[in-house]
């Protein structure tokens with residue numbers, strides 16, 4: 001690996017021995033001479049390894065780059081499986097299953113179902129699936145991976161839903177946290193007598209949020225990591241905005257016009273189109289916007305509102321950008337005025 005880096009960046013610009021490289025993996029990437037002019041400010045701040053494992057921040061960024069890297073990353077066995085699944089492919093396959101009947105209402109019901117039920121008892125999920133007429137993505141539900149389970153001293157397994165996306169959080173020793181870094185609530189498993197349900201204690205200082213309850217892993221399943229990352233994670237923000245706007249006097253529609261954008265909102269004569277964009281890397285988002293030229297207003301979810309000024313600086317002709325908070329306030333104010 002040291003040789004690969006030297007060949008790519010030239011001698012004298014990076015670690016020149018394996019032990020120097022091993023040390024560098026625990027420092028800010030931006031401290032490496034060949035990354036000092038790195039155009040990705042987020043990447044420069046990242047540390048690759050902590051306690052011998054890839055950090056969650058690096059997982060996230062690798063995920064966003066997995067699509068353009070395509071086949072190259074397909075062979076990189078050291079990366080987690082979900083970075084090897086191409087984002088576009090997963091979206092397309094999930095989309096194909098959900099649009100199989102050709103009816104918009106089936107599509108919306110199926111996508112909402114996946115977002116609202118990324119994990120649970122399989123028997124109950126199956127019943128609800130058929131009663132709600134949802135069409136599942138091809139991967140369906142899988143057993144919860146071992147690193148998202150807590151085994152107590154009786155070897156009984158438990159899982160904990162993320163308070164934001166409801167997918168099983170990652171468990172490392174007694175620490176529990178969602179794999180998706182912006183879902184930032186972190187917990188520690190409290191020591192409890194054998195045979196009792198484990199309990200979580202919050203250990204970060206973020207905004208108050210209900211503490212997730214442990215659920216038994218026996219009989220439980222969760223959606224595949226790719227579906228979680230590319231359908232459920234963005235969907236949590238899409239449904240949050242939908243629910244807060246779905247009020248009398250506001251006509252709001254999810255994923256309209258064959259999913260060309262996320263929300264169509266109408267208040268009296270006023271019409272708005274919103275497309276939520278949740279990227280860790282502003283550079284990747286700007287590239288995406290330049291390539292796709294969105295017709296809807298780009299909305300940054302609450303977890304990404306801090307990106308607004310950087311995105312406005314990288315202003316692209318014809319692309320309008322706002323935040324979830326501003327979009328919501330604008331629509332609710334219009335409704336108030338319309339109601340007199």
Ligand SMILES: [Zn+2]
Pocket residue numbers: 162163164165166167178179180183
């Ligand atoms: Zn989450």
